[in-house]
Amino acid sequence: HRVVVVGAGHVGMITAMKLAEANIIEEVVLVDIADGLAAGIALDLTHSTALLGFDTKVRGVTRLADAGVADYVVITAGRARQPGMSRTDLVEVNAGIVGGLARDAAAVSPNTVLLIVTNPLDEMTHHAWQAAGLPAERVIGMAGVLDSSRFQALTGLATQSAPSDITALALGSHGDEMVIPLSQARVAGTSITQTLPQGAVTALVDRARNSGAEVVGLLKSGSAFFAPGASAARMVLAMATESDEVIAATVRARGQYGISDGYVGLPTKLGRGGLKEIVELPLAEDELAAVRTAAARISERVSVLEK
Ligand code: NAI
Numbered sequence: 627h628r629v630v631v632v633g634a635g636h637v638g639m640i641t642a643m644k645l646a647e648a649n650i651i652e653e654v655v656l657v658d659i660a661d662g663l664a665a666g667i668a669l670d671l672t673h674s675t676a677l678l679g680f681d682t683k684v685r686g687v688t689r690l691a692d693a694g695v696a697d698y699v700v701i702t703a704g705r706a707r708q709p710g711m712s713r714t715d716l717v718e719v720n721a722g723i724v725g726g727l728a729r730d731a732a733a734v735s736p737n738t739v740l741l742i743v744t745n746p747l748d749e750m751t752h753h754a755w756q757a758a759g760l761p762a763e764r765v766i767g768m769a770g771v772l773d774s775s776r777f778q779a780l781t782g783l784a785t786q787s788a789p790s791d792i793t794a795l796a797l798g799s800h801g802d803e804m805v806i807p808l809s810q811a812r813v814a815g816t817s818i819t820q821t822l823p824q825g826a827v828t829a830l831v832d833r834a835r836n837s838g839a840e841v842v843g844l845l846k847s848g849s850a851f852f853a854p855g856a857s858a859a860r861m862v863l864a865m866a867t868e869s870d871e872v873i874a875a876t877v878r879a880r881g882q883y884g885i886s887d888g889y890v891g892l893p894t895k896l897g898r899g900g901l902k903e904i905v906e907l908p909l910a911e912d913e914l915a916a917v918r919t920a921a922a923r924i925s926e927r928v929s930v931l932e933k
Contacts, residue, residue: 627651627866630696630735632727633703634658634667634686636848637743640855641700641862642684646671648863649680655693656686658703664688690730696738697898698862699731701754704744706849707842713746713801714927720744721753721931728754728765736760739865739900742767742876743858747800748924749931751876752889756932762878764900769800770874770891771857777806777834784830785813785821794818795874795907796834797891798920804835804891805920807913865896877901883909883917889928890921 629645631638634656642654656664664686671684687693704720707713724744731740740758742751742765751767758765773796775789782789791814798805808827811818818827833840841850864873875894879885882904883892893905909917 627697628653628655628694629698629700629862630655630657630690630693630731631700631702632657632690632731633701633744634660634664635702636706636851637854637858638700638702639667639671640851641702641743641858642667643671644856644859645862646675646682646684647678647680648859649682650863650866651682653683653685653694655696656684657688657690657693658686659688661688690727691734693734696731696735698739698741698865699735700741700743700858700862701727701731701750702743702858703727704750707745707838708848709842709846711842713838714749716745717749717931720746720750724750724754725757728758732758732760738764739898740765741858741861743854745800746927748876748889748891749927752924752928753931755878755889762901765878766861766894766896766900767800767876767889767891768854768858768861769876770796771860772854773800773804773806773834773837773891774874775853775857776837777811777830780830780833780837781811781813781818784826787814795872795893797874797893798917799891799924800876802835803916803920803923805913805916806831806834807907807909807917809910809913810907861896865898865900868897870895872905875901877904879904879921882906883914883921885918885921888921888925890917890924892917
């Protein structure tokens, strides 16, 4: 497999690192318009191959056209949030960047899967799909893996259990309409609502929802990148290995969960061709309603973007 990671900034470089370290991808190519950045990061990563024992080739170029034909293109290029900014504040500048890159990626690699990371995530995923002209199964967004992982980590701390013992999925939008269905959340196999008092669970959900802003506030410049980069790599690896695990991803629903046609975060199985299946979980009525509301809000925001 060849994976092209566009944007060799904070998120892109961690994505490339995690992909290379997994040692199952033949080549990772970083692309960044900033002269020398992608090549520099690629060389630095290459220097760690002997140390860490992986064979993945890593290369850096300034133009997508020079990256070669890709099985997967991860788009992390664009502006990140600064303190006081919402993800939506990034929409205009990033739509220009992501739209152009999605078009170029589809032209170079007509059979590729596009994984969008750039914010605002829901809008950018829809926009990339439109610009690329690829089937919706092959244009997906990264948000739910990260948001689920944040909730799992925070719940692990709160319950003094290993994050790997926490199961939870973050659905809906990557923002205020994020939905973490508690009917599906478990701590070491027991329902989270039987493990923690209601108030504590609500606080964990709120903190997970605001984790991006919490990191931005601490960093004071730029936004989170370790967990986001690891999340993007995880999705690519799930596709490349046909892992069949249930993964939250921003995908285009076609009737599932009562959502007729639109991008929203849902439980999925991913494969070499992108979206394999939207997994229908037995959500509670209010959870289902919240996911549908998220889908409706994303559709509204997308229609504004297209005007
Ligand atoms: P960054 O500023 O460190 O890196 C962005 C890179 O994109 C820069 O190196 C820049 O030169 C490059 N770039 C800009 N236009 C380009 C173009 N046309 N072609 C190639 N490269 C181009 O930003 P960071 O922290 O890596 O964040 C990247 C994006 O990911 C932001 O929009 C951020 O909001 C988003 N993000 C999304 C997350 C999610 O859950 N979906 C989580 C974290 C970040």
